[in-house]
Amino acid sequence: MKKIIAVLMAGMMTASVFAGCGGSGGSSGSSGSSASDTQSSADDGGAQVKDANLVDVSMFGEEDNISLKVWCAHKATGLVEKQIEEFKKAYPEKKFENIEVVAVGEGDAGTQMLNDASTAADVFSFASDQLNKLVGAKVIAPVAFTKAVTEMNAETTVEAGTLDGTLYAYPQTNDNGYYLVYDKSVVSEDKTGKLEDILAACKDAGKKFIFDSGNGFYSCTYAFTAGVKINGLEKDGVTQKFTEYDEEEAVKTLQAFSKLMHDYSGTYTSLDVAQIASGFSTGTLGAGIDGSWNTAADKDALKDNFGAAKLPTINVDGTDKQLVSLFGYKYIGVNAASKFPASAQILAYYLAGETCQQQRAEELGWGPSNKNVQQMDVVTKSDIQQAIKAQSENACVQVNIATTFWDPMANLGNKLIADKTDPSDADYFKKLLQETIANIRDEG
Amino acid sequence: MIKSYKFRRRIANFFIYILLAILGIIWISPFVYLVLHSFRQESMTTVPYLIPHEWTLNNYIELFNVSGSSSINFPRWFLNTLVVAIFSCMISTISVLAVSYTFSRLRFGARKKLMNVAMILGMFPGFMTMIAIYYLLKAMGLNQNLIALVICYSSGAGLGFQISKGFFDTIPRALDEAATIDGATKNQIFWRIILPMSKPIVVYTVLTSFIGPWCDFILAKIIMGDKRELYTVAIGLQSMVSAEFINSYYKQFLAGSVLVAIPITTLFLIMQRYYVEGVTAGGVKG
Secondary structure, three states: OHHHHHHHHHHHHHHHHHHHHHHHHHHHHHHHHHHHHHHHHHHHHOOOOOOOOOOHHHHHOOOEEEEEEEEOOHHHHHHHHHHHHHHHHOOOOOOOOEEEEEEEEEHHHHHHHHHHHHHHOEEEEEEEHHHHHHHOOOOOOOOOOOHHHHHHHHHHHHOEEEEEOEEEEEEEEEEEEEEEEEEEEOOOOHHEEEHHHHHHHHHHOOEEOOOOOOOOOHHHHHHHHOOOOEEEEEOOOOOOEOOOOOOOHHHHHHHHHHHHHHHHHHOOOOOOHHHHHHHHHHHEEEEEEEEEHHHHHHHHHHHHHEEOOOOEEEOOOEEEEOOOOEEEEEEEEEEOOOOHHHHHHHHHHHHOOOOHHHHHHHHHHOOOOOHHHHHHHHHOHHHHHHHHHHHHHOOOOOOOOOOHHHHHHHHHHHHHHOOOOOOOOOOHHHHHHHHHHHOOOOOO | HHHHHHHHHHHHHHHHHHHHHHHHHHHHHHHHHHHHHEEEEEOOOOOOOOOOOOOHHHHHHHHOOOOOOEEEOOHHHHHHHHHHHHHHHHHHHHHHHHHHHHHHHOOOHHHHHHHHHHHHOOOOHHHHHHHHHEEEEEOOOOOOOHHHHHHHHHHOOOHHHHHHHHHHOEEEEEEEEHHHHHHOHHHHHHHHHHHOOOOOHHHHHHHHHHHHHOOHHHHHHHHHOOOOOHHHHHHHHHOOOOOOOOHHHHHHHHHHHHHHHHHHHHHHHHHHHHEEEEEEEEHHHO
């Protein structure tokens, strides 16, 4: 009797496993076919677009009782929820069962999409450097309203969202980078132009200057400023290409950085950017290089003393060289496996549209990619937005970056600031630069 | 001679205690930091000194002050973990003890082979198969579900039978034989004779299987994905120090970490006496 029960139980368990397989297989098949439907309508152009936010309701096609999931940054969830309410009102003909907003950061979205696209969001925000992976894994659907989106947004943001002639994502922001934040009571505004002045002011006040040199995202500034800039990928799609550069000049620049770090050792510190807002609030910090997404926290900590500017210059052999940073954009993408592909496209179009971008610029301080919003007071009259914009003109675009890029760059920063490094030893820096490039290109 | 021996011993002890004290301080300092700074008022993230300047309970209060659809919901995570821990603790305790009893008392064809297989399987870390586990659970429609966590934590538990089996081996077989002569079945022997005599090892099994869900990160993370309301404390706390949240939640993270220690510590203190007995007793082969 017991044996019979045991066999029965085992049978049931196996059956339930296979039953589950059948079900999910079927649904993934159907969503696959509907994804290709969107692709066929992808090049329809701007004919169905009503304005900068809405499209013709016929674009929904057969879809009704729509339920979608949206991923956006934690800080934006409240606003996006409000925007989605507006979205629902804008299409009274359609019934929306549930549009869920989940906090998944732009930095993390790409990884989560690749983990399992079928449980991921239908509409998600992500940073520009993830586009390669997403397209490579075929989890992102091309933009359905290419013509309208191209016309509305700044050229650079559209360009960075395009791969092999197809626009894959709706540009959302034009601000994903870092810039100089400073305490006006420590560093006066006229001194923010030169790195040397900033460090001297911080040292005089007994305060620190934070530049996270142990993180490739920030420390690549050293290489870029030295003239070693990235230039897309080789034909194999994985090896980083660099622009032509003058090695002697590059070495001199690295030496200049290292000299500053050692002259101002104790002032020039390499700490995580999370320490910047914290340092301002405890009054131990004079200035720092911080990301645009931390602006609100920095501002809270400094109140009226908060100052923002583009990155300073560094003096190399008598000439002031502008620091060159890494700069990216944020996009809204549509999951290729979405069960409501057309609705997801329409929602993405709305969230990346003019009104929503304006609201995010006003309430969250996000720099817009939309050309019209860029001309509005909220952008043109904001010091922060202007600082970010000025820095974006001195930056490498964060797109087509090899996965091997980050660690060697972090290593470069760590070596520059290390105590035992001798800033006058040119051969050392020449070797360091060559090794860094070789490691990034995986030739080492 | 005796005096000098005493003297030498004192000197030796002195250095040993110094060494132990240093090691003790190193070991305990993270906990001291954690507790002290969970009561810190000033600054947002870390500060370069140990003793906070202003003290507050706010970090704890805010942790439990969750507004409607907030992404950070510590009380809910705490409850999730507790529920998962209780259920997986019950299931895995029973399965571990049953497997141990079987290998200790019953004799059947593949006994030795099965024990070897279990030993080899036990050498691979559990998360090695996480992708496969994820897709299996998904096929059963169990992904992003607390039941999935209970299954993950308890289904493989039987493989960890070695210590309990060692303990059961020390209980004289004469007891089993006497019970058999009195007409008891194997099942009755297990529940009525062996278990009441094995309190230490039962406690040990309960403790280890209860702690598991509080510490596991990898499996919970991959199963839950973006379902924030079903997070366990481990992934929840980690998400509080991710780039997006760290500026506003760092101190609450410290407070949360202190609170997580409470259920485990309480259980541990209550059962500590048996715990030591259990581990050592299981290690001795009779």
